[in-house]
Amino acid sequence: MSPDQFPIPPQEGEQTTLPRFDEVAPVVKPVEEEDEEENFYGLSDETYSGIIAAVHTGDWLTVEQEVLDLEPSDIADLLEKSSRDDALEMVKHLHGILDSETYTYLGYDRLKKLFAVLSPREIASIIADLNTDDAISLLEDIDEEDRREILRHVNERSRALVEEGLTFPEDSAGRLMQRDVVAIPQFWTVGKALDYLQALGDELPEQLYDLFLVNPRHHVVGQVAIGQLLRAKRGAKISEIADEDPHTVPIDTDQEHVAALFKRSTVTSVPVIDDTERLIGVITVDDIVSVIDEEASEDILRLGGVENDDLAQPALATAWSRFRWLFVNLLTAMLASFVVGQFEAVLEKIVALAVLMPIVAGMGGNAGTQTLTVAVRALATKELSAANYWRVTLKETLVGVMNGSAFAIIMGVVTWLWFHDPRLGMVIGGAMVTNLFFAGLAGTLIPIGLYKMKADPAISAAVFLTTVTDVIGFSSFLGLATIFLVQK
Amino acid sequence: MSPDQFPIPPQEGEQTTLPRFDEVAPVVKPVEEEDEEENFYGLSDETYSGIIAAVHTGDWLTVEQEVLDLEPSDIADLLEKSSRDDALEMVKHLHGILDSETYTYLGYDRLKKLFAVLSPREIASIIADLNTDDAISLLEDIDEEDRREILRHVNERSRALVEEGLTFPEDSAGRLMQRDVVAIPQFWTVGKALDYLQALGDELPEQLYDLFLVNPRHHVVGQVAIGQLLRAKRGAKISEIADEDPHTVPIDTDQEHVAALFKRSTVTSVPVIDDTERLIGVITVDDIVSVIDEEASEDILRLGGVENDDLAQPALATAWSRFRWLFVNLLTAMLASFVVGQFEAVLEKIVALAVLMPIVAGMGGNAGTQTLTVAVRALATKELSAANYWRVTLKETLVGVMNGSAFAIIMGVVTWLWFHDPRLGMVIGGAMVTNLFFAGLAGTLIPIGLYKMKADPAISAAVFLTTVTDVIGFSSFLGLATIFLVQK
Numbered sequence: 001m002s003p004d005q006f007p008i009p010p011q012e013g014e015q016t017t018l019p020r021f022d023e024v025a026p027v028v029k030p031v032e033e034e035d036e037e038e039n040f041y042g043l044s045d046e047t048y049s050g051i052i053a054a055v056h057t058g059d060w061l062t063v064e065q066e067v068l069d070l071e072p073s074d075i076a077d078l079l080e081k082s083s084r085d086d087a088l089e090m091v092k093h094l095h096g097i098l099d100s101e102t103y104t105y106l107g108y109d110r111l112k113k114l115f116a117v118l119s120p121r122e123i124a125s126i127i128a129d130l131n132t133d134d135a136i137s138l139l140e141d142i143d144e145e146d147r148r149e150i151l152r153h154v155n156e157r158s159r160a161l162v163e164e165g166l167t168f169p170e171d172s173a174g175r176l177m178q179r180d181v182v183a184i185p186q187f188w189t190v191g192k193a194l195d196y197l198q199a200l201g202d203e204l205p206e207q208l209y210d211l212f213l214v215n216p217r218h219h220v221v222g223q224v225a226i227g228q229l230l231r232a233k234r235g236a237k238i239s240e241i242a243d244e245d246p247h248t249v250p251i252d253t254d255q256e257h258v259a260a261l262f263k264r265s266t267v268t269s270v271p272v273i274d275d276t277e278r279l280i281g282v283i284t285v286d287d288i289v290s291v292i293d294e295e296a297s298e299d300i301l302r303l304g305g306v307e308n309d310d311l312a313q314p315a316l317a318t319a320w321s322r323f324r325w326l327f328v329n330l331l332t333a334m335l336a337s338f339v340v341g342q343f344e345a346v347l348e349k350i351v352a353l354a355v356l357m358p359i360v361a362g363m364g365g366n367a368g369t370q371t372l373t374v375a376v377r378a379l380a381t382k383e384l385s386a387a388n389y390w391r392v393t394l395k396e397t398l399v400g401v402m403n404g405s406a407f408a409i410i411m412g413v414v415t416w417l418w419f420h421d422p423r424l425g426m427v428i429g430g431a432m433v434t435n436l437f438f439a440g441l442a443g444t445l446i447p448i449g450l451y452k453m454k455a456d457p458a459i460s461a462a463v464f465l466t467t468v469t470d471v472i473g474f475s476s477f478l479g480l481a482t483i484f485l486v487q488k
Numbered sequence: 489m490s491p492d493q494f495p496i497p498p499q500e501g502e503q504t505t506l507p508r509f510d511e512v513a514p515v516v517k518p519v520e521e522e523d524e525e526e527n528f529y530g531l532s533d534e535t536y537s538g539i540i541a542a543v544h545t546g547d548w549l550t551v552e553q554e555v556l557d558l559e560p561s562d563i564a565d566l567l568e569k570s571s572r573d574d575a576l577e578m579v580k581h582l583h584g585i586l587d588s589e590t591y592t593y594l595g596y597d598r599l600k601k602l603f604a605v606l607s608p609r610e611i612a613s614i615i616a617d618l619n620t621d622d623a624i625s626l627l628e629d630i631d632e633e634d635r636r637e638i639l640r641h642v643n644e645r646s647r648a649l650v651e652e653g654l655t656f657p658e659d660s661a662g663r664l665m666q667r668d669v670v671a672i673p674q675f676w677t678v679g680k681a682l683d684y685l686q687a688l689g690d691e692l693p694e695q696l697y698d699l700f701l702v703n704p705r706h707h708v709v710g711q712v713a714i715g716q717l718l719r720a721k722r723g724a725k726i727s728e729i730a731d732e733d734p735h736t737v738p739i740d741t742d743q744e745h746v747a748a749l750f751k752r753s754t755v756t757s758v759p760v761i762d763d764t765e766r767l768i769g770v771i772t773v774d775d776i777v778s779v780i781d782e783e784a785s786e787d788i789l790r791l792g793g794v795e796n797d798d799l800a801q802p803a804l805a806t807a808w809s810r811f812r813w814l815f816v817n818l819l820t821a822m823l824a825s826f827v828v829g830q831f832e833a834v835l836e837k838i839v840a841l842a843v844l845m846p847i848v849a850g851m852g853g854n855a856g857t858q859t860l861t862v863a864v865r866a867l868a869t870k871e872l873s874a875a876n877y878w879r880v881t882l883k884e885t886l887v888g889v890m891n892g893s894a895f896a897i898i899m900g901v902v903t904w905l906w907f908h909d910p911r912l913g914m915v916i917g918g919a920m921v922t923n924l925f926f927a928g929l930a931g932t933l934i935p936i937g938l939y940k941m942k943a944d945p946a947i948s949a950a951v952f953l954t955t956v957t958d959v960i961g962f963s964s965f966l967g968l969a970t971i972f973l974v975q976k
Contacts, residue, residue: 041735041749045874052875073752081876101754197718207756208715209697226714227696230685247529261529263781264561266589268695268774286756286773289780293751296784297865300791304861305854311862311871315883319890322858326891329854330898333847341843354842355829358849358958359821366793366817370810373792374799377785383799386533387540388569395803402807403814410818470846 043074043081051078055086060093067094076105079114080312088117095122100129108141110312115142124153127162132179133287136165140175173253176291177272177281180205184238186213186221191234193224209269209284213242218278220248220271248273249283255291260382262288299380302458303373305329328463336361336470343478346486352419353481356428361473363407364435368465371396371443376457379447393444400440404433427484431477435469442468531562531569539566543574548581555582564593567602568800576605583610588617596629598800603630612641615650620667621775624653628663661746662739664779665760665769668693672726674701674709679722681712697757697772701730706766708736708759736761737771743779748870750776787868790946791861793817816951824849824958831966834974840907841969844916849961851895852923856953859884859931864945867935881932888928892921915972919965923957930956 047066054062067075067090075098079087091098091114103111103126115123127135127150139147139162151159161179168174182204184193193211197204211229213222222242232241247270249258261270262285272281301309305325309318340347340357347354375392378384384392408429416425446464447457535554542550555563555578563586567575579586579602591599591614603611615623615638627635627650639647649667656662670692672681681699685692699717701710710730720729735753737746737760749758750773760769789797793813797806828835828845835842863880866872872880896917904913934952935945 041745041752042870043873043875048873048875071753077870080871081873083879105752194718201719204715204719206713206715207697207754208713208718209695225694225696226718227692227694230682230696230714231689231692257529262774262777264529264593265559266695266774285777286750286754289750289773289776292777292780293784293869296781296788297869300784300788300865301861303788303792305858306861309862309865311866311876311880311883315886315890318883319887319894322855322887323891323894325858326851326854326895327898330847330851330895333850334902336850337843337847340846344839344843347842348836348839351832351836351842354835354839354845355825355832357842358828358846358962359818359825361846362821362824362954362958363814363818366814367810370793370813373789373794374797377788377797378799381781381785382530382565383568385531385569387531387536388799391571392799395799395806398803399807399810402803403811406807406811407814407818410815414822466850470850474846 043070043077047074048078048081052082052086055082055089063090064094064097068097072099072101073105075099075102080107080110084110084113084312087114092117100126101134103138104130104134107310107312109310109317111138112141113312120146120149121153123150127151128154128158132158132161132165133176135162136175140166140170169252171255172251173249173255173258173272173283174251174281176255176258176287177251177283178205178287179281181212181271181279181282182208183212183214183218183279186215186239188238189234190229190232190236190238190241193229193238194234207284207286210282211238212246212271212279212282213239214279220246220273220277220279222246223271225268246271248277250275251280256295258283259288259291259295263292295380299376299458302456303376303462305462307459325463329466332463332467332470335467336474339471339474340478343474343482346478346482350424350481350485352421352424353478356415356424357474357477359411360428360431360435360477361470363432364439364469364473365466367400367403367436368439368443368469369462371400371440372447372461372465375444375447376461379451379457384448389444389448393441393448396440396444397437398440400436400438400443401433404436407436408432423484424481427480428477430480431473434476435473438472439465439469531558531565535562536566536569540570540574543570543577551578552582552585556585560587560589561593563587563590568595568598572598572601572800575602580605588614589622591626592618592622595798595800597798599626600629601800608634608637609641611638615639616642616646620646620649620653621664623650624663628654628658657740659743660739661737661741661743661760661771662769664743664746664775665739665771666693666775667769669700669759669767669770670696671700671702671706671767674703674727676726677722678717678720678724678726678729681717681726682722695772695774698770699726700734700759700767700770701727702767708734708761708765708767710734711759713756734759736765738763739768744783746771747776747779747783751780783868787864787946790944791864791950793950795947813951817954820951820955820958823955824962827959827962828966831962831970834966834970838912838969838973840909840912841966844903844912845962845965847899848916848919848923848965849958851920852927852957852961853954855888855891855924856927856931856957857950859888859928860935860949860953863932863935864949867939867945872936877932877936881929881936884928884932885925886928888924888926888931889921892924895924896920911973912969915968916965918968919961922964923961926960927953927957 051063051066054066067078070078079090082090087110095118106114127138130138135158139150142150151162154162165175182197184196208226210226211224212220213224215221222239222244223246224238224242228241229238247261247265247267249261249270249272251272251274258270261267269282269284271279272283274280301307305322307321307325375384411432412425412429415428416422442465447461450457450461535558539551539554542554555566558566567578570578575598583606594602615626618626623646627638630638639650642650653663670685672684696714698714699712700708701712703709710727710732711734712726712730716729717726735749735755735758737749737758739760739762746758749755757770757772759767760771762768789795793810795809795813863872899920900913900917903916904910930953935949938945938949
C-alpha cells in the first residue's frame, strides 16, 4: 500500500490543493553528509559548552532559556556529562522547570546523586508525573526507607500501583507494563467500542495501539489494532475483526523473553496477565526499545569483562567493580605462567622460544574470541540452540583448522627466515594448528556449556577461553620444542 | 493512569459482569521457572527434531501440519538451523503454504540459497505480498539481473516503489520507511479526520500510530497520535490537538540516527521527508526494533574481531572473512615479539622473566579491553562525546593506576614468594602499574581518536589496544629487569 492510495477526498466547501504523490517527480538526490551530522539528534557539544559556561558564570537566565529548548533526553545528557558539582547546581536551580521525563533518561549513579539534593516532596512530584513503569524504574534502586518517605507524598492510588509494581521481579514483564490498558467486553460492536473510547476522554492513553477483548472472567480473548477498528463498519461485531488468539505474557516473564517476542513477531503491544490469567497491563513496542538496547549493552560490556558501567561513577567504584574480573584473569594468567615454568629447561637452551611463544598464545586467543563472540551473540538471539549445537561446533572447529593451517604456513616461514631454523618454523606451525583447533572447539563448547548450566555465557566465557588458549598455546609450542629441538 | 480508571461503562440492555481491577486480590505469586522456559517464544528443539525427522522420512503431510502451527519467525528458524539440503527440500515442498513474512526473518546467506530453488515468478509472488520496506530488504542483496527478472512479474506500482526504494542509500531512512502514510490537511476537524479514516476502509494501515497534518505544499506541520484523535471532541480543529513541531527525518538519514531518535524520545512514528521537505513516508517504532538489534549485533561482533557473521555460511567463507582480522593481529603480535627479541640477553640470564612476562602483557590487555568496551559502547550511545572526552579519559587513567597498584602489590608478593627474589617482585610490580596506566589511557584515546577520524571504533580499536599493551607490557617488564636485575 502506498501514499497515493490515499488521495485526500475532496470535501464540499473545501479546497484541497494537496498534490498526489505520483504527481511529484521522484527526484531524491542525496544531501551531502554534514560534519555536524554526528549530533543529528541529541545535545550538540556547542550547546553543552554554552550552558556549562553560563552555569560557571552564574547566568541562570541564559541556562534556563537554553534548557527550555532541549528535549528531556538532551537535558539528561547535559546532567550526565557535566561534572558532579555542575549537575547538582543545575538541578537545584532548574528543578522547577525540568520535565519529569528528564530523570528517566539518567543513569543510576548520577540519578542517585541528584536526588540527594531534592526533598522527598520534590521527588514525589516527579514520580506523580510519570507512568507507573517509569516511576518504578526511578524508585527501584532507592533505599527502601527513602522510598517510603517519598511515597508518603504521592497519592494513595499511585503509591499502591508503584508498591505493587516493586513486588514483581526486577527486569520482569510486571515492571515493564503500563497499567492503563483498554479492555472491552468481547460481545461489543465496533461502533460501541468507538463511542466508549470517545467517552473515556482524557483517561484514554495518548499512545494507543490495541484494544483487548475480555470475557467475563477478564481473560484476554482477542486483540484489535486501532487501525482495524477505525476502518471497520460501526455495526460489525468487534470479535469478528479481532485476532482471536493473541500472545499473552505472564507477569513474571523475564524482559529478555518479552523482547524476543516483539523481535520475532509483528505485534505492537502484548497483554500482560497474572497467574489467574486475568488481564492486568500491557507492554508496548516502545517500552521494548530500551530493553533491547539495555540487553545488548549488557552483553557487550560483559564480553569485555565489565559487569555494569556508568560513566558518571567515581573512579574508585569503577576500579573496584573491574578489579574482580581482573583478579580472576590474574589467576588464569598465573596458571598459564605455571605451565611455561614447566619448560624452564628448554627456555634456557633456546631463548627464541621466549620471543615467539606470545604469538602462538595470542593468535589462539584472538581466533577463540571470534568464535566465542559469534556463539554468545547467537545464543542471545536464539539462532544457536540444541538443534544446531553440533553443526556449529563442527563448523567452528573446521574454521579453526583452516585458519590454523594458513597461519602455520605463514608463521613457519617467517620463523625459519627470522631464526634461520626450519625446525623451529615447523614447531611453531604445529603449535599454531593445535591451538586454533582448540580455540574453535572451546569457543563454541564453553558458551554452550555455560548456557546449558543457566550461567550467562557473556560474563564468564572469555576467562575460560583465554585459559584454554594460553595453556594449550604455551604447552603445545614449548612441548613440541622440547621433543623436536632439544638434542638428548 | 490505571486500569481501574476504565470501568467498563454499563450499557443499557447489556450486562457487564467484568470485575473492576481493584476488586481483585493482588496476589501474584511468582510461577516456578520451568526448564522449558528458554524456549518460551520461538521454535522448541522438540518441534524442530520432529519436523526434521519427518523431512528425512519424506512424511510431508506431517511436516506441513507441524509447519502450519508455527509463526513465520519460527519457520525461518527452522530453515536457518537445518542443514542446507533439508532446508532446500522444505522450501521446495512447502513454498505454497509458507507465509511470505517467513523469508524476511532469514539471514542473507540462507535466503540466497533458498531463493535459488524458486522461480522468479515464485519469488515475485512473495515480494508482492510484503510491505515495500520488507520487499526491498529481501531484494537488496540479489544480483541486479536476477532482481530485474523477478520484478518483471510484480505489478507496475510495486515495482516502481521497490525500484525507487533501492535508489536510497543502504541502511538509510528511505529503506526503512513505509510508504503508506496517512496525511490530512491541517485545517480539518477531528470529526472529519475520523470520517476520512473510516472511508479509507481497507486502505488504512492496520498498525496506525499517528496522523500527519500537511500544508498545501505537503510539508509536515503537525502530528496527532491516534489516541489523541479518538478522545478529542468531533468539532475541535485537529491542529489544536496536534504536536505542531514534530520531528522529521530526511530520507537519506542513517538508520543509526533514526534509531537514536526513537531511543531518545517517546515518539512512536516519525515522518520521512524528501529534499524538498515533502512528506513521503513514515518510520514506526516497530521497524526500529530490528535496527537497534542489528546495530548492537554489529558492535558486539566487531569488538570480537568478526566483520559480519552468518551461522549458515560455509566454513571456508567464514574462515576467510576472519582470516583478515587474524592476519592484522599476527602483524601486531610479531611487533610485540620483536620487542621481546630486543631483550634476549636478559632473558638468557633470567629464565623466570620468560615465565612471568605473559602475565604483565595479559593483565594490561584485559584492563585495556574493559576500558575500550565501555568507551566504544558509550560512543555508540552518544554518552561519550567531546563534552566529556577529557573527564572520561582522566577517570579511566586513574582507574588504571588504582588497579595497576593493587595488582602490583599482589603480583609483587606472589613473585617474591615464587622465585624467592624481592627485586623480581618489584620489577613486575613496576611494570604492572605502568602497563595498566597506559591501558586506561589507550583504552579511551584509541576509540575516541578513531571516532573523530570517522572510523568505526568497534572494528579496529582492539588491534591497536593489544599492540599498545603488549609492547608496553613486555618492554617495561624486561626493561626494568635489565636495569635492576642484571649485574653489570
